[in-house]
Amino acid sequence: GAVVSQHPSRVICKSGTSVKIECRSLDFQATTMFWYRQFPKKSLMLMATSNEGSKATYEQGVEKDKFLINHASLTLSTLTVTSAHPEDSSFYICSAPTGGTGNQPQHFGDGTRLSIL
């Protein structure tokens, strides 16, 4: 079945560091990928839609200069948290739909636990 791989699974770093998270579709091509943020016992909050070959689309309230997204190929999207601060600590998850139409399942990575000291 369709697999999405996310790396790293956990990051602990100092305040002010920039952190890059990778999301790969392993056995299918993904022209679109999504990045979510999840707080403990809360819903997945959509941050942005990553589009291969074009700029990402950010949800309202998400700082595009803070959360840089690059969709370099049909199988790779990256999220870079720039100059991270403790309030950026969270669980970040990516997903990709497998189908050519919208009403298809999304396949999720296993998330990245980001802890900023």
Added chain:
Amino acid sequence: SQKIEQNSEALNIQEGKTATLTCNYTNYSPAYLQWYRQDPGRGPVFLLLIRENEKEKRKERLKVTFDTTLKQSLFHITASQPADSATYLCALGGMDSSYKLIFGSGTRLLVRP
């Protein structure tokens, strides 16, 4: 305002019973609704999708209903097992031309042996 509501309290049931989880939404017009399972520290896993013109969908021990008049979906797990213990998320989609999903906050299910 737009809302998706799932029971925030955990559902605690005995093994073998049927678990029923609820997803209600307000001021959305989804073309489809999806249910996912999420285990602690993991990403969600897709379970079932139901379209607006479908009333019910089944897959093995799982059943989902979709009532667009009530703006509600019910998710049932029959003959529940301890391994079914997880958080279950509903997600609305097809509200625009994108593939975006809007998630509820999930309901935690605990199945006692």
